[in-house]
Amino acid sequence: MGERSIDQALVERVQQGDKQAFDVLVLKYQNKIIQLIYRYVHDPDEARDVAQDAFIKAYKAIDRFRGDSAFYTWIYRIAINTAKNHLVASARRPPKNDIDAQDAEQYEGAMGLKEYATPERLLLKDEIQALIAKAIDELPDDLRTAIILRELEGLSYEEIAQTMECPIGTVRSRIFRARDAIDTRLKPLLD
Amino acid sequence: MKEKLHEQLSALVDDELEAAEQALLLRQIGADPLLRERLARYQLVSDALQNHLPPRLDIGFHDSVQAALQAEPAIHVASSRFAGMVKPVAGLAVAASVAVVAVLSLQSIRTEAPSSTPAVASAPVVQDYLRAEIKAPPAGSPYTPQGLNAYLVNHNEYAVNRGMLPYVRLVGHEMNVDGKQ
Numbered sequence: 001m002g003e004r005s006i007d008q009a010l011v012e013r014v015q016q017g018d019k020q021a022f023d024v025l026v027l028k029y030q031n032k033i034i035q036l037i038y039r040y041v042h043d044p045d046e047a048r049d050v051a052q053d054a055f056i057k058a059y060k061a062i063d064r065f066r067g068d069s070a071f072y073t074w075i076y077r078i079a080i081n082t083a084k085n086h087l088v089a090s091a092r093r094p095p096k097n098d099i100d101a102q103d104a105e106q107y108e109g110a111m112g113l114k115e116y117a118t119p120e121r122l123l124l125k126d127e128i129q130a131l132i133a134k135a136i137d138e139l140p141d142d143l144r145t146a147i148i149l150r151e152l153e154g155l156s157y158e159e160i161a162q163t164m165e166c167p168i169g170t171v172r173s174r175i176f177r178a179r180d181a182i183d184t185r186l187k188p189l190l191d
Numbered sequence: 192m193k194e195k196l197h198e199q200l201s202a203l204v205d206d207e208l209e210a211a212e213q214a215l216l217l218r219q220i221g222a223d224p225l226l227r228e229r230l231a232r233y234q235l236v237s238d239a240l241q242n243h244l245p246p247r248l249d250i251g252f253h254d255s256v257q258a259a260l261q262a263e264p265a266i267h268v269a270s271s272r273f274a275g276m277v278k279p280v281a282g283l284a285v286a287a288s289v290a291v292v293a294v295l296s297l298q299s300i301r302t303e304a305p306s307s308t309p310a311v312a313s314a315p316v317v318q319d320y321l322r323a324e325i326k327a328p329p330a331g332s333p334y335t336p337q338g339l340n341a342y343l344v345n346h347n348e349y350a351v352n353r354g355m356l357p358y359v360r361l362v363g364h365e366m367n368v369d370g371k372q
Contacts, residue, residue: 006203009213017265019257020221026253027231028204031238034245034252044247055256056263063268125244132239150205151240157207176201182236183229190232190250 007071014062022059029072030055033079040083054082123189131189135182146171147178197229204233 007028013021033054038047058078065074136144142164149155149163157175161168199216202208208216220226231253238244249255 006206006208006213009217013217015266015268017267018221019260019265021217022260023227023253023257024217024220024230026256027227027234030252030256031235031245031248032243034249035243038245044245047245048249048252051252052256052259056259059260059263059266063266123248123250125239125246125248128235128244128248129239132236147240151237157202157205172202172207173198175205176198179201179204179233179236180197183232186232186236190235 005070008067011062011065011067011071014059015065022062025071025075026055029075032072033075036076036079037083040080040087046086050083050086051079053086054079057082128186128189131185132182135185136178139178139181143174143178143181146174147182150175196226200226200230201233203230204237 007025010021010025014025030051034047034051037050037054038044041047041050054075058075061078065071136147139147145164146160149160150157155163157168157171160171160175164171196216196219199208199212200220202212203216220230231250235244235248
């Protein structure tokens, strides 16, 4: 990893007037934030709206972000507070067991998927996950191992390099090629 | 070239991008919507594998956030290079202000002192007070003129040692020609 996290570099760009940099932060965290908020509001449409509010609040407050904590921890707190305020405003109770920002990353919600009458741009989680699983199965061994160690085991590039006994640059290249192969399958579904 | 860029996008998703690559890549992402779309897909793959996807996925979400932010003014915070200097500089400014106020106050006290004395002396009540006779200390008292002098000399030496001479009024007592205080 670089000396300074990419998130911190993005935050500094936003603080210097670069709105596109904030868009990159939204791209990085949108799914996690919507998923987190969904655990509070239990409605996909509300979760989306509340998540949008949370990102806008984060943008307005980003001049006060000094990097004392990781960006994702900071925005998770904003998201949780926004979700709670939304529940209070709509006269519903926030959940008794609070979801900690740290735990939120590890949390695997037992959310039963329902079939939604979805517009074209809305996709179901199952559909995407099935497609990605199939694409990973068809990858060459070295690419499959690299992406699994990274995404499922959470290893760093350095740890993967030690495990696979190859240079870090090779790890980076293998993970990229794995993602690119998956992307080739995924792109038509999203277009 | 494009493949290298895409590889950097993949490293960005993993927070494994080298510091030297960050600035250029972020500029290119800002300028190229196709790169942003690719980044969104790479992130989607990562989120799906880590089970971070919401039950229903809105692929236009970030567009709607961006549209909502159009109305917001751009943020402009002082460069982070100087951000760390703000506190010390502010502290120094406060200290300097306090010092200036203190010097000016002391100077005004020193300049006002002579002019205030006649005004006070002209007031009849104060005149009476000033005229009040101080009786000589009883025999054996430590408050003799010699004892008082020793005390005042010590006091003034202490003040000089602290480097406060320009800002303290030297204290003394006078004896009348006939030896009375």
